[in-house]
Amino acid sequence: MKEKHLKITDEAGLHARPASKISKSASEQQxxxxxxxxGKTIDLKSILAVMSLAVPQGGEVTLSVDGGDEEATxxxxxxxxxxxxxxxxxQ
Amino acid sequence: MNxxxxxxxxxxxxxxxxxxxxxxxxKQETCDDAQTELKKYxxxxxxxxxxxxxxxxxxxxxxxxxHAEIFDAHIQMVQDPEIxxxxxxxxxxxxxxxxxxxxxxxxxxxxxxSAMEDEYFKARAADIKDIQSRMIAYLQGETPxxxxxxxxxxxxxxxxxxxxxxxxxxxxxxxxxxxxVGGYTSHxxxxxxxxxxxxxxxxxNALQDVTDGDDILLDADNNAVKxxxxxxxxxxxxxxxxxxxxxxxxxxxxxxxxxxxxxxxxVPLFANMGSVKELKGITxxxxxxxxxxxxxxxxxxxxxxxxxxxxIKAYKQVFDTINPVIVRTxxxxxxxxxxxxxxxxxxxxxxxxxxxxLYFDEIDIFKTQIRALLRxxxxxxxxxxxxxxxxRADEIDWVYEQIDAVxxxxxxxxxxxxxxxxxxxxxxxxxxxxxAKALAKKVDFFSIGSNDLIQYTYATDRMxxxxxxxxxxxxxxxxxxxxxxxxGAHDASIHIGVCGEMAGNFDLALVLxxxxxxxxxxxxxxxxxxxxxxxxxxxxxLKELSDHVCGLDDAEAVKKTIQKFKDDEL
Numbered sequence: 001m002k003e004k005h006l007k008i009t010d011e012a013g014l015h016a017r018p019a020s021k022i023s024k025s026a027s028e029q030q031x032x033x034x035x036x037x038x039g040k041t042i043d044l045k046s047i048l049a050v051m052s053l054a055v056p057q058g059g060e061v062t063l064s065v066d067g068g069d070e071e072a073t074x075x076x077x078x079x080x081x082x083x084x085x086x087x088x089x090x091q
Numbered sequence: 092m093n094x095x096x097x098x099x100x101x102x103x104x105x106x107x108x109x110x111x112x113x114x115x116x117x118k119q120e121t122c123d124d125a126q127t128e129l130k131k132y133x134x135x136x137x138x139x140x141x142x143x144x145x146x147x148x149x150x151x152x153x154x155x156x157x158h159a160e161i162f163d164a165h166i167q168m169v170q171d172p173e174i175x176x177x178x179x180x181x182x183x184x185x186x187x188x189x190x191x192x193x194x195x196x197x198x199x200x201x202x203x204x205s206a207m208e209d210e211y212f213k214a215r216a217a218d219i220k221d222i223q224s225r226m227i228a229y230l231q232g233e234t235p236x237x238x239x240x241x242x243x244x245x246x247x248x249x250x251x252x253x254x255x256x257x258x259x260x261x262x263x264x265x266x267x268x269x270x271x272v273g274g275y276t277s278h279x280x281x282x283x284x285x286x287x288x289x290x291x292x293x294x295x296n297a298l299q300d301v302t303d304g305d306d307i308l309l310d311a312d313n314n315a316v317k318x319x320x321x322x323x324x325x326x327x328x329x330x331x332x333x334x335x336x337x338x339x340x341x342x343x344x345x346x347x348x349x350x351x352x353x354x355x356x357x358v359p360l361f362a363n364m365g366s367v368k369e370l371k372g373i374t375x376x377x378x379x380x381x382x383x384x385x386x387x388x389x390x391x392x393x394x395x396x397x398x399x400x401x402x403i404k405a406y407k408q409v410f411d412t413i414n415p416v417i418v419r420t421x422x423x424x425x426x427x428x429x430x431x432x433x434x435x436x437x438x439x440x441x442x443x444x445x446x447x448x449l450y451f452d453e454i455d456i457f458k459t460q461i462r463a464l465l466r467x468x469x470x471x472x473x474x475x476x477x478x479x480x481x482x483r484a485d486e487i488d489w490v491y492e493q494i495d496a497v498x499x500x501x502x503x504x505x506x507x508x509x510x511x512x513x514x515x516x517x518x519x520x521x522x523x524x525x526x527a528k529a530l531a532k533k534v535d536f537f538s539i540g541s542n543d544l545i546q547y548t549y550a551t552d553r554m555x556x557x558x559x560x561x562x563x564x565x566x567x568x569x570x571x572x573x574x575x576x577x578x579g580a581h582d583a584s585i586h587i588g589v590c591g592e593m594a595g596n597f598d599l600a601l602v603l604x605x606x607x608x609x610x611x612x613x614x615x616x617x618x619x620x621x622x623x624x625x626x627x628x629x630x631x632x633l634k635e636l637s638d639h640v641c642g643l644d645d646a647e648a649v650k651k652t653i654q655k656f657k658d659d660e661l
Binding site: 015 | 163167172174
């Protein structure tokens with residue numbers, strides 16, 4: 001399993017439009033992809049779960065990939081964040 | 092059926108489609124056969140995905156990718172693994188029926204989102220409700236209703252139509268609208284006129300007697316709806332539809348002509364538009380320009396602030412089709428709110444932070460729009476920017492400062508833009524009309540927004556039917572106020588037009604032309620009849636009419652005088 005600790009620095013947090021794109025990108029990948037925020041862990045492939053987390057600016061999250069080509073999946077997800085203009089800071 | 096308000100005249104025949112928020116009724120909580128329920132659920136997901144994909148492709152084709160995005164999100168929600176996991180667990184573990192399980196799970200999410208502070212997330216609750224009703228219809232073996240997938244010749248019946256309802260409508264198939272609420276200037280009414288579709292609004296019991304699929308004769312000329320009309324009524328209606336058709340054919344000869352009085356005085360007739368969808372109707376009706384391009388649609392039909400590039404794309408589509416175009420910058424506040432623009436609750440929103448007054452707080456929104464307009468107009472011959480709700484000169488100074496700042500940034504970024512853009516103001520607050528002489532020195536043009544000018548002059552809320560008697564466009568006080576604005580404009584040698592509903596009123600268009608307005612902007616369907624009428628009278632007679640009615644005492648006298656003029660001259 002691969003993990004990354006991230007801080008969402010984007011002004012609007014992990015807001016809905018990009019959140020849905022990131023979730024879509026996650027659902028195209030193999031393996032389990034989870035996002036943890038304030039002790040709550042959700043399936044990143046679920047747009048509703050991602051949106052209901054409502055991660056604000058400065059929110060610290062953990063992204064984990066389990067199964068499949070973990071390295072490549074993690075890279076794809078980081079690209080998706082970048083592409084959607086969500087600023088993250090690796091911790 | 093009760094009488095309503097004629098929003099857009101004409102006659103139409105078609106089948107009824109009742110648009111109502113469906114009530115969800117779960118008949119049975121538990122089902123024994125889990126396998127059957129799981130299969131039902133799987134099928135409902137597939138069917139819903141299929142529908143939504145069709146809607147997405149249609150939106151993509153009709154309105155562009157920004158509008159298609161919402162359906163992408165809906166597809167993701169239908170297929171959501173979180174919902175799926177919970178629904179399957181309830182079916183298998185707790186013997187829930189598929190519809191009951193789906194309702195419980197999706198209700199939880201609706202509740203979570205409804206409780207959120209953020210307006211954007213709150214609005215997502217409506218998206219989940221949307222997919223919920225579609226899914227549950229399929230789960231209960233029914234077919235969900237789709238605004239986007241209507242049959243040919245449909246008359247839509249609804250309590251009210253929201254801008255997002257109309258955005259998803261398949262307009263080729265809609266022949267008429269009947270709504271229970273709304274007045275002449277409500278969203279549905281303005282849209283129906285723009286699209287030239289017969290419509291009645293404010294028909295209080297519209298949904299009571301109609302059933303889906305009923306044959307409907309909508310006679311919006313006579314404020315009547317006939318359900319399952321008999322043969323005689325049909326025959327008569329067909330004859331009238333034929334006559335209407337012939338009249339339209341006759342008017343077509345005026346389509347490619349500039350509007351001139353019989354003694355060759357030009358009175359350009361422009362079109363009002365609220366959405367890129369209306370461009371076809373505008374060119375089909377021979378508009379000589381766009382006198383009011385309302386830009387709110389871009390902001391209201393989208394679920395997040397449209398980016399500069401998205402705006403440029405939409406504006407260019409208009410600017411490349413027709414010129415001149417008078418673009419009104421974002422006019423929200425009052426009765427129009429946008430979920431992602433935060434606005435404090437106000438006791439009197441129409442007298443509150445609306446239009447230009449909102450820009451002072453939301454400078455970025457205003458500047459982004461100006462940037463997009465300047466850039467989109469870079470190759471256009473005549474695009475003009477109009478600022479709504481100006482009450483005083485210092486607001487104009489502020490606007491110019493912002494526009495200059497935007498130009499400086501564009502220069503620094505070496506981006507091409509239109510440097511010679513005219514900037515004008517909407518005259519809709521009485522103080523601006525009274526102070527026209529001074530304001531005219533500061534701007535390139537005026538356009539009178541008559542709907543709000545009436546509302547503010549008579550202190551009558553135009554949405555409030557109980558004070559509707561004060562909303563009287565024929566009142567000579569109003570005409571004199573407009574004349575004051577016109578004199579102020581012409582003293583400073585700037586153009587003045589009218590872009591409210593008054594300009595498209597056949598009678599008042601004659602008066603306003605005679606007053607000396609440089610341009611009248613109206614619903615596209617009003618252009619050709621008014622062009623025909625103006626071509627039959629000399630300007631001198633129109634001026635006499637205008638001078639005469641401005642001196643009268645009340646609206647009744649004005650109406651009588653105009654009627655006599657029409658009887659004598661047309």
